[in-house]
Amino acid sequence: MITLLEAQKQLQDDLQIGVIDEFRKNNFLLDNLTFDDVVSPTGGGATMTYSYLRLTTQPTAQFRAINSEYTPQEVTKDKYYADLKVFGGSFQIDRIIANLGGAAKEVTLQMQQKIKAAQALFNDTVINGDSGTDANAFDGLEKALTGSSTEDIPTDVIDLSTSAAVDANYKYFLDALDEFLMGLDGQPTFIAGNVKLIAKIRACARRAGTYQTTKNDFGQNVESYNNIPLVDLGAKSGSNDPVVSTQAAKLADGTTVNPNAGQTSLYAARLAMDGLHGISMAGQPPIKTWLPDFTTSGAVKTGEVEMVAAIALEATKAAGVMRKIKVQ
Numbered sequence: 001m002i003t004l005l006e007a008q009k010q011l012q013d014d015l016q017i018g019v020i021d022e023f024r025k026n027n028f029l030l031d032n033l034t035f036d037d038v039v040s041p042t043g044g045g046a047t048m049t050y051s052y053l054r055l056t057t058q059p060t061a062q063f064r065a066i067n068s069e070y071t072p073q074e075v076t077k078d079k080y081y082a083d084l085k086v087f088g089g090s091f092q093i094d095r096i097i098a099n100l101g102g103a104a105k106e107v108t109l110q111m112q113q114k115i116k117a118a119q120a121l122f123n124d125t126v127i128n129g130d131s132g133t134d135a136n137a138f139d140g141l142e143k144a145l146t147g148s149s150t151e152d153i154p155t156d157v158i159d160l161s162t163s164a165a166v167d168a169n170y171k172y173f174l175d176a177l178d179e180f181l182m183g184l185d186g187q188p189t190f191i192a193g194n195v196k197l198i199a200k201i202r203a204c205a206r207r208a209g210t211y212q213t214t215k216n217d218f219g220q221n222v223e224s225y226n227n228i229p230l231v232d233l234g235a236k237s238g239s240n241d242p243v244v245s246t247q248a249a250k251l252a253d254g255t256t257v258n259p260n261a262g263q264t265s266l267y268a269a270r271l272a273m274d275g276l277h278g279i280s281m282a283g284q285p286p287i288k289t290w291l292p293d294f295t296t297s298g299a300v301k302t303g304e305v306e307m308v309a310a311i312a313l314e315a316t317k318a319a320g321v322m323r324k325i326k327v328q
Helices: 004-009 014-024 028-032 095-099 103-128 141-145 163-182 195-208
Strands: 035-039 049-055 077-083 085-094 190-193 211-215 221-225 228-232 263-269 276-281 287-290 300-313 319-326
Touching: 004 014, 004 028, 014 028, 014 103, 014 287, 028 103, 028 190, 028 228, 035 049, 049 300, 077 300, 085 095, 085 103, 095 103, 095 300, 103 141, 103 300, 141 263, 141 319, 163 195, 163 263, 163 319, 190 195, 195 211, 195 221, 195 228, 195 263
Parallel strands: 035 276, 190 228
Antiparallel strands: 049 077, 085 300, 190 263, 211 221, 221 228, 263 319, 276 300, 287 300
16 A cells, blocks of 8 residues: 555655655645555456445344344445556657757646646546546546445535625535435545635635634645645636536537536545555556657657556545535
């Protein structure tokens, strides 16, 4: 079991250390996720599969009369598989730039941007990943939680779309949020959504006096509701579309009004080895880089950033999703 911080401490290469540092910055999930580094390629390197048992029910206890037996009951568990996936990106730089003395600056810029894109892709896949749609991606929380006992769909839409709506509904929303969070199997490590939702939770928490801020290891502010960090999952890689979408005003035909316009979802999860955790290859850092080599022949040199990872949800009640929150 290893975090990116621990992986960083084991490296000797200053570049690799800096790259992992960049992956951790501005990304709550990558900074806090624990990776189970046990997956070894088998079958000639063709398979990188992690198998685990996900608890789907809770244990029970009972009283018994003297000279009688307990009624046997076992927790229900299902076997799941998660395949490690490879993601990242490459960039190319002409050797002329190196000859002009701009190689280091250009390599740094391109590397930082590729790391930013990989972070965005990871966040997007943690929520929306579906190997049935994209065989190269790992499965995310949306696929795992839809239809589960921790998918909370309120009877009525919770309207937080305006300041007046927040004033009118913040107590009801926070009560509903607390009830949702208590349905999980422990206090979650984070509450996540898009930037509009996080702003609405902040507004509600301020009105209720349950809003806090702290500093992380990078000196950045971390917002919290009742000591649970609020995480903006940001935009998808290569676009301005949020990882967690807000439903559009019109349906796909572009003319029909969408009755669910402005609604979004809230995600919460407990990061732990018996909850939600990452998986990676045994004995190898999850992140690797390859720098352009300007000492060899060839006009254009290539650099690459790559991560090999996936996620596993060990217990259904370790994560949940709350629907029908109107933010615009």
